[in-house]
Amino acid sequence: MDRRLRVGIDIGGTFTDLIVVDDRTGTFWVAKTLTTPDDPAVGVRRALIQGLELAGSPAEQIQAVIHGTTLVTNAIIERKGDKTALVTTKGFRDAIEIAREHRFDMYDIFIERPKPIAPRRLRFEIDERLLADGTVYRPVDPAEVEALAERLRREGVEAVAICFLHSYRNPEHERQVAAILAERLPGVRISLSSEVVGEIREYERTSTTLANVYVQRIVEGYLDRLQRSLTELGSRARLLIMLSSGGICTVETARRFPVRLIESGPAAGALAAAYTGRLVGTPNLLAFDMGGTTAKVCLIDNGRPMITTEFEVDRVYRFKKGSGLPIKASSIEMIEIGAGGGSIAHIDQFGLIKVGPDSAGSQPGPACYGLGGTRPTVTDADLVLGYLDPDFFLGGEMHISREAAEEAIEREIARPLGMSVIEAAWSIHQLVNENMASAARIHAVEHGKDVRAYPLFASGGAGPVHAYRVAEILGVRQILCPFAAGVGSTIGFLAAPLAFDFVRSAYARLDQVDWDTINALYAEMEGEGRTLLAASGVPEDQVTVTRTADMRLLGQAHEISVPIPLGVLGPQSEAEVLRAFETVYRDLYKRARPGVPIEIMSWRVLVSGPEPELRLRRQEQSGGARQKGERPVYFPELGGFHPTPIYDRYQLRPGDCFDGPAVVEERESTVVVGPRGHATVDEHLNLVIRLE
Known part of the structure; x- marks a missing residue:
């Protein structure tokens, strides 16, 4: 077949x-x-x-x-993984709990720190030691490991993370201990830090290895x-x-x-934005994906989303950096906001309206779903304001109740604050927009970018509903809403290549690099990647290799990612690498680097196959009117509810255009075009909105 x-x-x-x-x-x-x-x-x-x-x-x-x-x-958030133990070097049992000196809130004397996946009673030490260069100072005693295996069995441990000091330079001790434990503890999952993340920094490496083995069985x-x-x-x-x-x-x-x-779902949304941007000749975009639980914002530069090598999960304070478990793994860099359609609106202790981070999710869902939810959400507010059609949610397959939405907003928000239901609904809607715009602006500034220069790409079920107001707040003049935006992230899955990334830490000052050692590291990583791709059916001549290095000024605490040339490296490479560092540094900080030495912490390789060819063609729809009706929709600048044309997304053709206010409906999402908007359908059926 x-x-x-x-x-x-x-x-x-x-x-x-x-x-x-x-x-x-x-x-x-x-x-x-x-x-x-x-x-x-x-x-x-x-x-x-x-x-x-x-x-x-x-x-x-x-x-x-x-x-x-x-x-x-x-x-990880719900702590539903296996009973997990940590095996580490003697004297470092508590490093995972001591963490970093940095406090994410300096003035909170009751600050809560993220709890390690392995509690203290399940953290064990082995009297072994490697030096910083990977040489053996104290070898592993097999008898000690065998005794440890018995303790682990008595404790009923289901998973073990092994993380020894400096094992990123020499994995032999971790492998020895793993072999003994695997023989004596059949069925127990074992992860080695040297395999999960062969990179410097013990705390982050241990946290990542624990997270890996904790969820492996699930x-x-x-x-x-x-x-x-x-x-x-x-x-x-x-x-x-x-x-x-x-x-x-x-x-x-x-x-x-x-x-x-961990970030596989959000990554797809960013890839969908990048794919569409390349397709329409707009390689720089601000990807804005708002679903039922969260909203994600990601910068797309030159047709590619930005990549980070460290992020957090299970934050104690959801939006405070440093309050979560650090994960050292490559990830598309984005900022997440607790502002989805299901985000719950409430009044805080100061009498102010707040939205999120708690979400009604799919169970029980927003009040308007009629599935048991009673608290007001963003979707309820959007419905009350007329942005959503209660009879055309999911194309009419799922009826939602405006009455239930109004009742929830009246009970929880409007009545306690002495507001009308409409005022309360607009407050919820606009508060979410302000939160998302603020997060997007901060995200751009942190990367030295002017968010106003990036057209907004709106996807997700709720993204196109809120995109116009978010763009207006940010000062963005153009919005791109793809066809089938409500399931837009799925397109990202089909546009992604087979790819693997690798990292090896090998500290050196740039002017003192042993290039033979670095060539060997790169050859090892590239060879491993090519082997994996070959096993996945990718022809050798279709493999692409990208090199980077984590570099910083001498003595700094954090690094920036710098491209490294392909081929054999040598003393002649120093000047080229220095120029690359200076370019990245200037782009990020808008200033020339100080005249101090440069040091390199880790070397990275991305080995990928070809990007799949993806040319989507919409099925032709039977003839029908572009405008399928009209209904009152709330636009405060027009004095409140205003008779607004409702367009059928499936009847729009390339070249069609119309002015706001307008609402464009399709099965999975709704686009709201404000009064200053002018909408055009491009050749790829994207709805391009320009704010006049």
């Missing part, structure tokens, strides 16, 4: 989104169902069945399923259930998983390194 279909699946906090693409014709179909938090695989199966029915194709025609999930993040079980569901539907499709870095990997890699999947 002709296996011509590819499927992208994104599990969000409220909805599970899916796209089915026919690679032969470019025709695509989308599906959206409520997420099933107790077992996300159930929601995936429902969405897949729905998508195949729309495509009129059997599951046998699927060649690949690319998937992103919040499963790892949720398991991820293995989930991927097995997902693969089984595909088989039961009659599909022999290859299952691939999105990495936080924006590449995709095999199930085998995901099972071994699940910590690399």
